[in-house]
Amino acid sequence: MAANINIAKDYTPYPGGRYPEDGKGNGTTFREDFLLPIIRKGERVDVILDGAAGYPSSFLDEAFAGLVRKHGFTPDQVLSAFRFIATQPGFSRFVSLIENFVRTATPSGEQKRPH
């Protein structure tokens, strides 16, 4: 079990975009490779946001709110599976954004792509 997920070190320091065709820092790949295995096993890990250049909303929404929209988890399940570590100046805003995106997401089955 991974004790934590350090996005900048384990995935990319330059996150951006929603879909695999958007490049290697996209939210879908991060969700499927890093977040889904954890939440499916019912585990809980720390997600370290520090170290990245920043977090565009498209990435955060697709990665975290995508667990609700595309995989049917409840917002509470998502937010209790991951604890967010953000100590760099300004990074706490990204935690608020993730929580906001997850809480306002609804399961949508064959939902149209948001963009």
Add this chain to the structure above:
Amino acid sequence: MKLVSRKKQLKLARISLRRWRSALRRRAKEHAHDAGTRLASRKIVTISPPAEFSFSKNYDATVRCLRDLKSAVFAKNGEGKRAEIFLDLSKVKNISLAGALVLGAEIHRWRKQRGPGLRARNINEWTPRVRRILTSIGFFKLLRVKIPNRIKSEADSSEVTILPMISSTELSPELLQKILEDLRSVAEILHQDPFVYGALVEAAYNAKLHAYPEDHDYEFPPIIQGWWATASWNPEEGIVKFLVYDQGVGIPATLPRWQGWEQIRAWLSSTLGSIAVNLKDSSNLIQAAIRIDRTSLQGGHGKGLQDVIAPVEGTPGSSVRILSGNGSVLYDHSGNIEKKDEALHIGGTLIEWRLPVGTHERQ
């Protein structure tokens, strides 16, 4: 058969040779005349940009010039040939960074459309400041024209640092991060701002996803379908600027496709009155898109716009200007919005962030 003497044969041969030579001369003369006529009739379209090449100070003349350039690039004469274009920059006294970026993007499209063969003609007659800005932004590199070292050093001596324009048809977050890193290498006071990174990435992402719909009836074909970006640092003013531009249809034209369109219509109707009038106003549509995104339940167009305005929120003295389609929206650090609608379409979306450095403490 009549017998011809040897002497007579020689005489006839000489006459025949004279006639042949004279026919050759006549044909050569006619060919030269035709060529001269062709040369005289070869069309050279001269585009003369206005003395003030700036969207904020001289919008109409600047956009009209860019439209003339695009028209000339795509126009063909009656024989299906393209006219030669001379972009005479010698009359330009001042060019803004935004103007230089958009002009650079147009030159990029020109080059892509017509291939190599562009050349700089009268650069010694250009205003030195204009030459410096265009050199810094990579104008000559784009033209693939070698310029004298004197002009290169002229650009290096400028007080304002301007980063070479970058461009991509992909999202390329790393490329955008490089702008921030390059600017930090000259402006040590500039700290990494995660919101600027997010804003640049979302602006480029909006260009990639929305700016170039396939079924749109384009006046000028968007051959490259990408984005262009640059940045500058003015130590005297303590200001950094970041700019991202695309040659797409503009935000207002993309909104009817967005799932938040009905919310935009409802917001405009409740806030500004007559919906029939307001839906024509590009600036209202851009403002509504920013507004609706704030409350949007699902991800979408507007979440990107929230990222676009995030770097200026709570940072005194900062602002972001969005020129898109015919609309102009200036959003400042306290959330005030200045709107304007122009007669001419800018030919895409231009976003310009203006951030003070040093007093850059987020409130």
